[in-house]
Amino acid sequence: MKPSMTSERFTAVQLMELDACTRCNECLNWCPVYEEINTGQFTPAELPEGRTATEQEALAYSPRNRIMVLKDFINKGYGWRARLFGPKHIPEEDILKFKDELYHCTTCGACGSVCEAGIDTVEIWESARANMVINERGPYGKQSGFIDLLKSYNVFAADQKDRLCWIPEDIHVEDTAEVGYFTGCTAAYRMQKVGVATVRVLDALGIPFTMLGEEEWCCASVAVRTGQLGIAKEFVDHNVNAAKKKGIKKMVYACAGCHRTSIIDWPKFYEGGELPFKVYALSEYLCELMDEGKLKPEDFKFKNSLDKVVTFHDSCHTGRHVGIYEQPRRILELIPGIKLVEMERNRSYQRCCGAGGGIKAGVSDLALKLAQERVRDAEEVGAEMITCTCPFCRRNIMDGINAMDTNVVFEDEMVLLAEAMGLDLTVPQNPYTDKNM
Ligand code: SF4
Numbered sequence: 001m002k003p004s005m006t007s008e009r010f011t012a013v014q015l016m017e018l019d020a021c022t023r024c025n026e027c028l029n030w031c032p033v034y035e036e037i038n039t040g041q042f043t044p045a046e047l048p049e050g051r052t053a054t055e056q057e058a059l060a061y062s063p064r065n066r067i068m069v070l071k072d073f074i075n076k077g078y079g080w081r082a083r084l085f086g087p088k089h090i091p092e093e094d095i096l097k098f099k100d101e102l103y104h105c106t107t108c109g110a111c112g113s114v115c116e117a118g119i120d121t122v123e124i125w126e127s128a129r130a131n132m133v134i135n136e137r138g139p140y141g142k143q144s145g146f147i148d149l150l151k152s153y154n155v156f157a158a159d160q161k162d163r164l165c166w167i168p169e170d171i172h173v174e175d176t177a178e179v180g181y182f183t184g185c186t187a188a189y190r191m192q193k194v195g196v197a198t199v200r201v202l203d204a205l206g207i208p209f210t211m212l213g214e215e216e217w218c219c220a221s222v223a224v225r226t227g228q229l230g231i232a233k234e235f236v237d238h239n240v241n242a243a244k245k246k247g248i249k250k251m252v253y254a255c256a257g258c259h260r261t262s263i264i265d266w267p268k269f270y271e272g273g274e275l276p277f278k279v280y281a282l283s284e285y286l287c288e289l290m291d292e293g294k295l296k297p298e299d300f301k302f303k304n305s306l307d308k309v310v311t312f313h314d315s316c317h318t319g320r321h322v323g324i325y326e327q328p329r330r331i332l333e334l335i336p337g338i339k340l341v342e343m344e345r346n347r348s349y350q351r352c353c354g355a356g357g358g359i360k361a362g363v364s365d366l367a368l369k370l371a372q373e374r375v376r377d378a379e380e381v382g383a384e385m386i387t388c389t390c391p392f393c394r395r396n397i398m399d400g401i402n403a404m405d406t407n408v409v410f411e412d413e414m415v416l417l418a419e420a421m422g423l424d425l426t427v428p429q430n431p432y433t434d435k436n437m
């Protein structure tokens with residue numbers, strides 16, 4: 001008899017990690033989703049309407065509990081008793097309840113960062129989601145629409161031919177170059193100001209670069225984060241081969257989601273497991289050039305002083321997932337007039353903005369609540385502006401700001417850099433102008 005919950009998509013190491021949880025509860029102190037549910041700020045739709053979650057109900061959404069439930073499910077299917085007498089049946093409603101709890105997670109990685117047992121929680125959540133999808137239990141809510149959207153090769157069902165419709169006429173994009181700029185769907189179609197700022201900065205610093213244009217397909221993050229891995233290999237192979245044709249040896253990213261997916265997920269799907277180019281967050285690349293003496297602070301030729309108290313929000317993807325914390329701060333510190341202040345939760349202890357892990361599409365109310373928590377973090381340290389290197393955090397935090405009574409504003413780090421350098425951030429009129437934020 002097949003176990004009710006199979007071990008498909010889990011690695012042997014992950015199955016052992018389920019046993020490593022000591023129930024120390026440290027992850028409960030850091031999980032932003034558990035905090036929202038436990039304090040009654042947010043109530044999952046699965047709970048009875050009109051009341052907040054009880055302590056026990058909230059615990060079900062905690063990382064510790066999910067590890068314990070998964071361990072129990074796997075034991076029932078594969079433990080010594082199952083080997084002797086066959087797998088113990090798990091009611092489907094129990095597995096579906098677990099599925100709902102599993103998809104109320106931004107995959108931010110805070111639990112893994114603080115876990116003294118060293119459990120790589122994000123990888124476990126994502127393996128569990130992939131397991132749910134192949135057994136037709138997942139994904140969650142509107143997340144199932146991602147695969148249909150991706151038939152257009154981008155998440156907005158936009159025309160691929162328009163991938164570069166926002167590039168200013170005076171910007172020269174090389175046919176082939178050592179450096180490639182992977183724009184990502186969000187900057188290409190919805191936050192074109194971030195794209196314009198990025199190409200303006202590269203151009204002003206004299207860095208020749210190429211782009212994949214209509215051959216740039218979605219990085220596949222939305223599918224991978226929600227366990228829908230079926231399309232991943234096709235998308236990864238396509239992007240990597242397109243980059244090879246352009247001679248790219250260093251791919252730079254101004255989108256944390258594309259960056260994380262390229263550096264961590266693409267090698268899992270690409271034949272041989274090694275990409276033919278190096279993957280960089282743009283701030284990381286600029287810092288490397290400075291460290292090698294190829295770029296000097298005076299090369300930025302700053303013209304404007306921004307005169308603002310700014311705080312940096314580490315995106316989960318570039319921060320906790322990839323480990324880049326200092327480079328974006330080094331770039332901010334170069335900008336005249338910026339007074340950088342840190343939120344209490346920063347770097348590996350950062351509080352997730354709430355957009356990731358498919359939450360923005362799947363549980364949008366929760367995403368909004370979490371964004372507002374992050375804005376309050378900024379208010380507490382007297383910041384006038386939040387900045388970040390992720391268009392997706394930008395969208396969610398701006399949604400949070402718009403839903404609050406606050407004077408805090410948000411701007412992307414590349415936009416701030418370009419503004420201080422006095423670069424023209426006008427986005428040429430294009431079919432997506434009205435959809436931009
Ligand atoms: S990844 Fe983040 S949201 Fe998910 S369980 Fe861990 S701390 Fe909570």
Ligand code: SF4
Pocket residue numbers: 020021022023024025026027028063064067111114115116117118119
């Ligand atoms: S921090 Fe790690 S060991 Fe402690 S309860 Fe959470 S998952 Fe288990």
